[in-house]
Amino acid sequence: MTAEATQSIGEHRRGPKRVLVLGSTGMVGRAWCELLDREGIEHRGVSRPEFDLLNRRTVCEAINPGEDLVVNAAAWTDVDGAESDPDAAMQANADSVGLLSGRCHALGATLIHYSTDYVFNGRAERPYPINAEIDPCNAYGKSKAAGEELIRHQGTPDHIIIRTSWVYAPWGKNFVRTIAKFAAEKPELRVVDDQRGRPTSAEQLAATSLALHRSGARGVWHATDGGECTWHELATLIAARVNPSCVVHPCSSEEYPRPAFRPPYSVLNIEATETLCGPMRSWQESVEDVLSRLEETK
Ligand SMILES: NC(=O)c1ccc[n+]([C@@H]2O[C@H](COP(=O)([O-])OP(=O)(O)OC[C@H]3O[C@@H](n4cnc5c(N)ncnc54)[C@H](OP(=O)(O)O)[C@@H]3O)[C@@H](O)[C@H]2O)c1
Numbered sequence: 001m002t003a004e005a006t007q008s009i010g011e012h013r014r015g016p017k018r019v020l021v022l023g024s025t026g027m028v029g030r031a032w033c034e035l036l037d038r039e040g041i042e043h044r045g046v047s048r049p050e051f052d053l054l055n056r057r058t059v060c061e062a063i064n065p066g067e068d069l070v071v072n073a074a075a076w077t078d079v080d081g082a083e084s085d086p087d088a089a090m091q092a093n094a095d096s097v098g099l100l101s102g103r104c105h106a107l108g109a110t111l112i113h114y115s116t117d118y119v120f121n122g123r124a125e126r127p128y129p130i131n132a133e134i135d136p137c138n139a140y141g142k143s144k145a146a147g148e149e150l151i152r153h154q155g156t157p158d159h160i161i162i163r164t165s166w167v168y169a170p171w172g173k174n175f176v177r178t179i180a181k182f183a184a185e186k187p188e189l190r191v192v193d194d195q196r197g198r199p200t201s202a203e204q205l206a207a208t209s210l211a212l213h214r215s216g217a218r219g220v221w222h223a224t225d226g227g228e229c230t231w232h233e234l235a236t237l238i239a240a241r242v243n244p245s246c247v248v249h250p251c252s253s254e255e256y257p258r259p260a261f262r263p264p265y266s267v268l269n270i271e272a273t274e275t276l277c278g279p280m281r282s283w284q285e286s287v288e289d290v291l292s293r294l295e296e297t298k
Contacts, residue, residue, distance in 0.1 A: 007130060007219040007272060015214050016069035016110070019043040022051055022062060022100075023074025027172040028114060031206040032071050039210070047074070053092035059099050063107050069213065070104050072097065072113045075144070079118070080259040082140035089139055094146035101155025110158045111151065112209055115220075117165035117197060119145040122263015127228075129269045130163075130220050138260040148220070161220045162209055163268055166234075169202035170293045175231065176238060180294060183239035183246040193232035193250030197266040198224035201286035211277040222268040225283035237284060241291050 019036055023029040024045025036043040044067070052058045053074055063070055075093055076082060082089035097113060104111040118141030120128050136142040151159050168176035176199075182189055200223070208223045232250045239246040253262060274280060 007217065007221065009216050009218070009276070016041060016210075018067045019069045019071060020063055020067040020109075021045040021071045021073060023047055023072065026073055026075075026077070027167055027169040027174060027202040028205060029071075029073035030171055031169060031202040032073060032209075035203070035206045035210060053096040054088060056096070056099065059096045060103060062100065063103050063109060065107060067107070068109050070100070070109045070111050071209070072100060072111065075114065076140070079138065079140040082143060083138065083259040086139040086143070089143040090146060093140070093143035094150055097147035098150030098154055101151045101159065104158070105156035108158075109156075110160070110213065111156055112160045112162065112213060113147070113151060115148050115161050115163045116141060116144045117163060117266035117268050118263065119148065119163065120263070120266060122261075122266050124265055124267075127267040127269035128222075130222055130272065137263045137266075140260060152220075158218065160209070160212055160218055162205070162212070163220065163222050164200045164205055165197050165224055165266055165268055166199040167202050167205065168199060168287070168290060170290050170297075172202075175199075175234065176287055176290055177294065179235045179238045180242050180291060183235075183242045183248075186246060188247045188249060189235060189239065190249045190251040190255070191232045191235040192253050192256060192262075193230045194252050195262050195264055195266075196228060196230050197263075198228050198268055198270075199234055199283040199287065200224040201281070201283075201290065204281055204286055208273065208277050208280070212273065215276050217276060221273050222270045223273050224268055224270055224280065225286050226270075226274075226280040227282045227284065228267045229283060234283070234287070237287060238291065241288065 121135040168174040
C-alpha cells in the first residue's frame with residue numbers, strides 16, 4: 001500500500017472557536033486541554049465512559065453542534081495488547097475513527113487525528129517521508145493505518161492526520177517518567193539500544209497541531225521533537241539528570257522479547273511541519289523541561 005501525498009495548505013478558518021477534545025485523560029488530550037485553557041479557547045474534554053471507542057453510540061453522539069474542531073486524542077494505545085485482541089484494536093482505532101470522521105463531515109467540524117510511526121515497517125535507513133509506503137509493523141500499526149485510510153477516503157476531507165512517535169509528558173504512563181522513577185531507585189538499568197526513533201513531547205505536539213490547524217494545513221503531517229535517538233540514549237540522559245550514579249547499560253531487543261514487534265528504525269521526517277511551523281524543540285531540551293517539572297512536584 002502506498003500513501004499518496006495528501007498534504008495541503010488552503011484557505012481554511014484561521015483558528016478554532018469551540019473545540020472538543022476526545023481522550024482528555026491521555027497524555028496528548030491533557031496537553032491539548034491545558035493549551036486551550038492558556039489560549040482562552042472554549043473547549044470540552046471527554047473521556048471514558050462518556051466517550052468510548054468500543055461503544056458505537058457514544059462515538060455517534062460525541063460531537064455537539066457548534067463544535068468546529070474535534071481533536072481525537074483517544075485511541076487503543078496498548079501496543080502489546082493489540083496483538084492478543086486485534087479486533088478490538090481495529091474497532092477502536094479504525095471503525096470508530098471512520099464513524100467519527102463521518103460525524104465531523106455531517107456537522108461541519110475539522111478533525112485532528114493522531115497516528116503513529118508504526119504504520120511503517122521500521123526497516124528504513126532514512127527518516128520516513130509522509131508519502132512513504134504504508135506497511136504496518138504490528139497489529140496496533142495495522143489498526144492505526146486502517147483508521148488513516150478511513151479518514152482519507154470515506155470521512156471528512158477537512159482533516160489533519162498527525163503521525164507522531166514515542167510520546168511523553170509530565171503526566172500519564174510514559175518512558176520518561178518510568179525511567180526517571182527506576183533511575184532514582186536502582187544502581188543500574190538495561191535499556192534497548194537497537195531501536196531508533198524520535199521522542200515527542202505531548203505539549204509540543206499539541207502546540208504544533210494547533211499551529212498546523214491555524215496555518216490552514218490539511219491532510220497528513222508528521223510531528224515529533226527535533227533530533228533522534230535510541231531508547232538507551234534517551235534513558236541515559238534521564239538517568240544522568242535524575243541520579244548520575246545509575247549506570248544505563250545498552251542491550252538488544254532480543255533480550256527483552258515483547259508480544260508486538262518494535263521497529264528498529266522509525267524516525268519520521270518532519271521537514272514539512274518545520275517549514276510551516278518553525279523548528280521543533282530538541283528532544284533533549286523538552287525532556288530536561290519535563291524532568292525539572294517532575295522534580296518540582298515531588
Ligand atoms: N504514546 C505514544 O507513544 C504514541 C506514539 C504514536 C502515536 N500515538 C497516538 O497519539 C494519540 C494520543 O495518545 P497518547 O500518547 O495521549 O496516549 P495515552 O496517554 O495512552 O492516552 C490514550 C487516551 O485514549 C483513551 N482511550 C483508551 N481506550 C479508549 C477507548 N476504548 N475509548 C475511548 N478512549 C479510550 C484513554 O482513556 P483512559 O484514560 O480511559 O484509558 C486516554 O484518554 C493516540 O492516537 C495514539 O495512537 C501515541
